[in-house]
Amino acid sequence: MEIKLEMLTKVFDNKEKGLTTAVDKLDITIPSGKLIGLLGPSGCGKSTTLYMIAGLLKPTEGKIYFGDENVTDIPPEDRGIGLVFQNYALYPHMTVAQNIMFPLENLKVPKAEAIERAQEMADLVGIGELMDRKPKQLSGGQQQRVAIARALVKKPRVLLLDEPLSNLDARLRLATREEIKRIQRETGITTVFVTHDQEEAMSISDEIVLMELGIKQQVGEPQDVYDKPDNLFVAKFLGTPPINLFDGHIKDGKIMIGDANIGQLKTDDKEVIVGIRPEGFSLTERSSLKVEVDLVETIGRDTTLIIENPTRKGETFRAIVDAEKRIKPGDKIKLNVKPTKLFVFEKDTGELVN
Amino acid sequence: MLEEKHNIKAWLYLAPAMILLLVFTFYPIFNAFFLVFLRDFNFLAGSFDGFTLTENFVYILNKPDFKKALLNTLMIVFVSVPVSVILALLISAWLNSIKKLQGFFQTIFFLPYVTNAIAIGMAFAFLFHRNYGLINTIFNWIGLPSINWVGLGAGYWSSMFALLVFIIWSGLAFKIMVFLSGLQSIDKQYYDAAKVDSTPRSRIFTKITVPLLSPMIAYITITSIIGAFKEYTAVIGMFGVRLGPAGNDGALVTIVALVYEAISRSGSDGAYSEAAAASIILFAITLVFTLINMQVSKKRVHF
Numbered sequence: 001m002e003i004k005l006e007m008l009t010k011v012f013d014n015k016e017k018g019l020t021t022a023v024d025k026l027d028i029t030i031p032s033g034k035l036i037g038l039l040g041p042s043g044c045g046k047s048t049t050l051y052m053i054a055g056l057l058k059p060t061e062g063k064i065y066f067g068d069e070n071v072t073d074i075p076p077e078d079r080g081i082g083l084v085f086q087n088y089a090l091y092p093h094m095t096v097a098q099n100i101m102f103p104l105e106n107l108k109v110p111k112a113e114a115i116e117r118a119q120e121m122a123d124l125v126g127i128g129e130l131m132d133r134k135p136k137q138l139s140g141g142q143q144q145r146v147a148i149a150r151a152l153v154k155k156p157r158v159l160l161l162d163e164p165l166s167n168l169d170a171r172l173r174l175a176t177r178e179e180i181k182r183i184q185r186e187t188g189i190t191t192v193f194v195t196h197d198q199e200e201a202m203s204i205s206d207e208i209v210l211m212e213l214g215i216k217q218q219v220g221e222p223q224d225v226y227d228k229p230d231n232l233f234v235a236k237f238l239g240t241p242p243i244n245l246f247d248g249h250i251k252d253g254k255i256m257i258g259d260a261n262i263g264q265l266k267t268d269d270k271e272v273i274v275g276i277r278p279e280g281f282s283l284t285e286r287s288s289l290k291v292e293v294d295l296v297e298t299i300g301r302d303t304t305l306i307i308e309n310p311t312r313k314g315e316t317f318r319a320i321v322d323a324e325k326r327i328k329p330g331d332k333i334k335l336n337v338k339p340t341k342l343f344v345f346e347k348d349t350g351e352l353v354n
Numbered sequence: 355m356l357e358e359k360h361n362i363k364a365w366l367y368l369a370p371a372m373i374l375l376l377v378f379t380f381y382p383i384f385n386a387f388f389l390v391f392l393r394d395f396n397f398l399a400g401s402f403d404g405f406t407l408t409e410n411f412v413y414i415l416n417k418p419d420f421k422k423a424l425l426n427t428l429m430i431v432f433v434s435v436p437v438s439v440i441l442a443l444l445i446s447a448w449l450n451s452i453k454k455l456q457g458f459f460q461t462i463f464f465l466p467y468v469t470n471a472i473a474i475g476m477a478f479a480f481l482f483h484r485n486y487g488l489i490n491t492i493f494n495w496i497g498l499p500s501i502n503w504v505g506l507g508a509g510y511w512s513s514m515f516a517l518l519v520f521i522i523w524s525g526l527a528f529k530i531m532v533f534l535s536g537l538q539s540i541d542k543q544y545y546d547a548a549k550v551d552s553t554p555r556s557r558i559f560t561k562i563t564v565p566l567l568s569p570m571i572a573y574i575t576i577t578s579i580i581g582a583f584k585e586y587t588a589v590i591g592m593f594g595v596r597l598g599p600a601g602n603d604g605a606l607v608t609i610v611a612l613v614y615e616a617i618s619r620s621g622s623d624g625a626y627s628e629a630a631a632a633s634i635i636l637f638a639i640t641l642v643f644t645l646i647n648m649q650v651s652k653k654r655v656h657f
Contacts, residue, residue, distance in 0.1 A: 054550060055550075056550070075549075076549050076550045077549060077550065077552030077553075078552070081550060083546075083547070083550045085543045085546070087541075087543065089541065089543035089546070091561075091562060091565075091566075093565040102553075103551035106552050106553045106554065106557065107552065150551075
């Protein structure tokens with residue numbers, strides 16, 4: 001089921017703060033059968049968007065389509081969605097089986113069939129043996145799976161997940177995100193999930209939608225967005241460690257950081273912000289970018305050099321280089337910059353300079 | 355070592371409450387158990403005629419008033435408690451669902467709690483007045499004849515009905531307050547989840563709200579049953595010391611009313627022991643019901 005958001009806007013009327021625009025004229029098409037991550041810092045409107053797709057929040061303006069059907073004014077119960085809440089909202093007084101069967105009982109599915117379908121879903125998410133437990137007796141990850149099973153059991157057209165991994169510990173998070181990906185693939189259901197964790201979104205999404213302050217920043221396959229950020233915000237938000245920023249300028253088609261020429265770009269001479277991914281540096285014999293190493297961190301196969309930022313006093317930047325090159329703090333080195341990891345942004349708007 | 359050091363301090367902090375409890379609660383309880391075994395104890399003279407194991411109990415159990423009081427008390431417990439708990443539940447669910455005027459209605463429903471029971475009793479007696487009362491006026495509007503609820507020569511059932519209405523109404527305030535705070539602490543996500551799963555409203559109430567509120571419901575039920583067994587002020591408030599409509603004196607006597615009645619005859623031999631016997635019987639009945647209640651709650655209350 002393809003989901004289309006058209007000029008979707010949500011304005012909250014808050015007594016103390018006045019009007020706040022949580023989501024601003026959002027235009028997105030979510031392709032059928034894909035796993036889409038709505039990504040952004042907290043307060044960017046991603047959860048508001050999800051709850052508008054669910055129907056629990058009413059858009060101030062704009063339309064929502066499931067396929068060709070306009071569902072904007074359809075109440076949540078008639079939209080055919082499954083929703084997994086951030087803290088799962090499992091009914092504490094019901095067993096796992098009762099929780100999963102609850103939506104089916106509402107739909108008056110015959111009991112024998114309901115039991116069978118609940119068991120089927122529980123097996124799919126890997127909690128088939130826990131049917132008689134109460135939510136309290138389950139771990140966070142197991143509760144999460146029960147919530148997914150409950151959302152899926154009524155065969156919804158769309159599965160929505162609100163920060164599905166935020167309540168899990170780090171180890172479980174890794175396992176569960178694989179699990180969500182697997183369940184989505186096996187069921188082929190169009191899935192939208194909300195997260196503030198870029199790594200999480202990048203690792204399992206077919207496409208990510210990056211938002212800030214209620215406005216869509218960029219949509220695309222995770223690697224494409226990472227490799228071709230449209231603006232400074234996107235470049236800064238994606239990637240760990242984050243992208244390094246320098247105050248630079250363009251002179252005669254050359255990208256300059258201070259006196260060092262690090263690349264070519266055919267555009268007018270002007271002040272710009274230069275972004276270089278940490279993995280975009282390499283050690284070289286010949287380069288005009290000469291720096292002194294402050295600190296060296298070697299973690300496993302990577303060596304990260306921490307170097308004083310030549311254009312921003314008091315700030316440092318990181319360069320990830322081959323661990324085989326033994327570099328010590330205090331060494332003077334020369335760095336090359338890979339053109340694919342180098343981005344130039346307008347100083348005032350933050351837009352990418354092409 | 356550390357803990358012992360703090361012991362004296364802890365006892366000191368507890369002392370004010372402990373002293374009050376000792377003087378006004380524990381001593382009277384033990385004293386009641388003592389008095390009940392005295393024969394012909396005279397409170398004013400302080401004299402008694404030896405000890406007896408059962409005489410005071412036998413005496414009170416054989417009193418015709420006791421049977422009447424027991425039946426009235428049981429009637430109050432078994433009608434007023436379930437009706438008021440269910441009403442309070444419905445009202446608080448309704449209060450919780452409205453947005454406008456919620457504070458206003460909350461205040462209205464809470465008013466009985468801060469109003470004197472005797473004053474309300476008198477107001478209720480007037481509401482049920484044969485000629486001028488609001489109830490009969492409404493009855494006449496819808497074409498029903500006036501009923502002599504609580505006036506001279508009023509019947510047992512009509513006056514009991516009026517009494518029950520009063521007791522139920524005056525008990526609502528506290529229950530609504532407890533239920534409302536319970537409802538407000540239920541995570542809104544449960545209701546969102548139920549909505550997404552197209553749960554009908556009645557099912558949301560019975561399958562989600564009531565179970566999640568069950569600890570409060572159990573607490574309120576137990577305390578209301580205990581309270582109803584001790585009912586006395588409502589009878590006094592509506593009917594005064596006659597404990598019934600004029601011409602039908604003592605018709606609405608309760609067990610606690612019997613206790614007070616016996617104490618008021620403090621000059622006569624055995625009256626205090628009689629009161630003690632009635633209290634201890636009431637205590638035993640209340641204990642049994644509370645134990646049953648707790649047993650049931652254990653099975654039905656979640657968490």
